[in-house]
Amino acid sequence: MIKSVAGVAILPKHRLSCHCGAVVLELDLPDGIVNPRRCDCSICRRKGAIVASVPLSGITVIQGGEALKLYQFNTKVAKHYFCAHCGIYTHHQRRSFPDQYGYNVGCLEGVNPFALEPVPLNDGVNHPADRQG
Numbered sequence: 708m709i710k711s712v713a714g715v716a717i718l719p720k721h722r723l724s725c726h727c728g729a730v731v732l733e734l735d736l737p738d739g740i741v742n743p744r745r746c747d748c749s750i751c752r753r754k755g756a757i758v759a760s761v762p763l764s765g766i767t768v769i770q771g772g773e774a775l776k777l778y779q780f781n782t783k784v785a786k787h788y789f790c791a792h793c794g795i796y797t798h799h800q801r802r803s804f805p806d807q808y809g810y811n812v813g814c815l816e817g818v819n820p821f822a823l824e825p826v827p828l829n830d831g832v833n834h835p836a837d838r839q840g
């Protein structure tokens with residue numbers, strides 16, 4: 708658990724915003740940033756974002772719910788949300804753990820995601836749900 712990044716405290720209720728500011732979410736982060744990671748699946752390799760996890764109850768939309776667009780592909784289990792105005796990925800409901808959201812660490816107010824390096828890589832190409840036998 709990461710409670711501060713380069714001197715910036717991760718608040719128990721920390722705000723997350725898209726680039727244009729239309730979308731503002733409040734995250735419950737009592738344990739700070741949990742399980743930050745990159746992923747090499749087909750969508751994450753294009754986004755390039757560092758992602759961390761919260762339970763589904765851990766995200767409240769403060770502003771801009773109408774600006775959030777949903778993108779789904781393949782098995783259509785995961786729900787990927789982004790701002791319709793600036794295009795920035797904010798969060799997604801995970802496929803491997805549907806009781807969790809992943810969120811864009813780079814959207815946390817005041818947090819420089821590059822200060823987290825090194826960040827582990829998730830093996831998203833070989834998704835657990837795609838492995839057989």
Ligand SMILES: [Zn+2]
Nearest residue numbers: 725727790793
């Ligand atoms: Zn936006």
